[in-house]
Amino acid sequence: MSSDAPVGARPPAGRTFFGHPRALSTLFLTEMWERFSFYGMRAILVLYLTATVADGGLGVGESTANAVYGTYNAMVYLMALPGGWVADRLLGARRSVLWGGVVIAAGHYVMAVPTGWSVFAGMALIVLGTGLLKPNISTMVGDLYERDSPRRDAGFSIFYMGINLGAFIAPLITGFLGEKINWHLGFGAAAVGMTFGVAQYVLGRRNLGDAGARPADPLLGADRRRALTRAGAVTAVLLVVLLGLLLTGWFTVNTVVNLLTAVTVLVTVGYFARILTDREISGTERRRMKAYVWLFVFAAAFWLIYDQAGSVLNIFAADRTDRNVAGFTFPASWLQSVNPILIIIGAPLAAWLWLRLGHRVSTPTKFAVGLVLNGLSFVLMAAAAQAAVGGDLVSPWWLVAVYAIQVAGELSLSPVGLSATTKLAPVKYASQMLGLWFLATAVGDAIGGQVARLAQNWSQSAYFLTFGLASVLLGVAAVMFTRQIRGLMAGIH
Known part of the structure; x- marks a missing residue:
């Protein structure tokens, strides 16, 4: 077929x-x-x-x-x-x-x-x-x-x-x-x-x-039985680990979170190592995968900040924003609906823009734009947090503006990254590369969850400003190395 x-x-x-x-x-x-x-x-x-x-x-x-x-x-x-x-x-x-x-x-x-x-x-x-x-x-x-x-x-x-x-x-x-x-x-x-x-x-x-x-x-016959046996063995190991944590008194929320974060990073490293050391992929495919490693790092850094909308920014919405409208205090979680409606509005505009620009703007440059915009959203959040110092409630329009900037960044990076994943994939791993792209979000969210712990101990303005500027600087670095990354992409735009 x-x-x-x-x-x-x-x-x-x-x-x-x-x-x-x-x-x-x-x-x-x-x-x-x-x-x-x-x-x-x-x-x-x-x-x-x-x-x-x-x-x-x-x-x-x-x-x-x-x-x-x-x-x-x-x-x-x-x-x-x-x-x-x-x-x-x-x-x-x-x-x-x-x-x-x-x-x-x-x-x-x-x-x-x-x-x-x-x-x-x-x-x-x-x-x-x-x-x-x-x-x-x-x-x-x-x-x-x-x-x-x-x-x-x-x-x-x-x-x-x-x-x-x-x-x-x-x-x-x-x-x-x-x-x-x-x-x-x-x-x-x-x-x-x-x-x-x-x-x-x-x-x-x-x-x-x-x-x-x-x-x-x-999978059929012996191959199927072998795969199910391995899956059973992995499940058994996981159960033994959980039992060990229970018996030693280490089975706490923080322990499980830390273990799962480590597993996410190790799986990702192992996945890339497997592909890059595979002798069946060509030299050109290996070069393209090296370029993809950089795009993957940029994407993980993007999601590290972006997906804090449901955690750090959600708590800010609950504690630091004035949500009273005509005597009704609307739920803080309602602000989580801003992101998807902006994507519905912005996606056709982004698609039109990239079509008009064509190959004049490369994939690494689009990733850089996403990182810079994402960072600027946190810089704006730093200003919002500073305005809320002393217990003052700020307008929820601060968060709406932050989400608008983040959505612009997402539309610069996410669909472009999905397309780049399919184009840079080695033939042997073509069907697995979508899963690898999902791993960028997994790594970003896992590390982002650990980073977000700092939000409770740092001043909020310092937290947002630090990671916002870090994302902007990473975006600037991505621009500086665009030529080298494009060289590794071997003709893929």
Whole structure:
């Protein structure tokens, strides 16, 4: 079978969705509800962790809460690697998405249980489920089109609108329920959203045809048994480690967070070492991967700052902003809806700009622009924090402006990085490189969670200014080394 065509037959002809296969609507709504559940829970997670026990929270310190948040995000993206492998070799994308959705919903329902332990057990389930669902639903969207179809990019654009639509709506609902009524009710709303997603996915399965129905490269016979044995052995080792931590009294939130951060970094280093030392890749491919290492570092540094929107900036919104409008104090988590709506507005503009500029602006330069803008957003936050010194509440428009700058930076780096990942990938590792790109977010979030611990001990203005200027300087350095990186890219723009 030609590699230019997806596995299986086309979905059945008939009604369309904005001129695209009807199956796109099923996947669009599944992703929308999954993002609703994920961003809805994430919008209130740190606020719940830091809220006092009297207010229904866990009373965790800001330092620990920020680290938990960063590590949780990192694990979600790290699990995309084994999730993609399970779909390719064992279950197929369709069943992986289904089981992923079921496990995610179960995780949210566990978090809705009003006990202290439920939040951590629920997050563990959500991480596992998202690892199965997130990478594989995108694969299924690609399966709806021929590789060179002119409608393919438009189909993905519609699909990604679902991501941001769900992310926009979620904090408005879960934030109100969680902050104004009960935290666990907010988590429960996220569970209901994911349940809707799973239900419509099952009901819409007839639209999917053969898309994602079978593993792309299934393990059979002895190979399958060997892989399952190894997976069982890894699971057993993890359980032994956890048991050891329990017996020694080291099983604490901070210990687990630190271990998971280390695992994320070590997996990434090992992944790059494996590719760069592989004798089956050509010299040109190895040079391009060396260029990709730099892009990866820039991306990880970007996400380190950017994804603090749900932790450090969320706490700032709760404690330091005047959210009173006509006598109603709106939830701090509502400001988490600013980012996705700005992406919906800005994405078409960014796409038009890069099309007009063409190859006149290189990929490393676009990454540099993203880093500089990201840094400037934190410099602006330093000014906001300084204005709040002494207990004064500042306008939430400070945060809106910060998020606007960050979104401009994201649109300079994130879609460009995804495209560069596919272009710089060695042929042998083409199908794995998307997982490697997810690792940039995982590393940035894991280290960012540790960095965010400093926000509790430093003055806020010093914290934002330090890391804002560091990002700006890294962006300037990226510009200075653009020529060398482009040389390593060997003709890729």
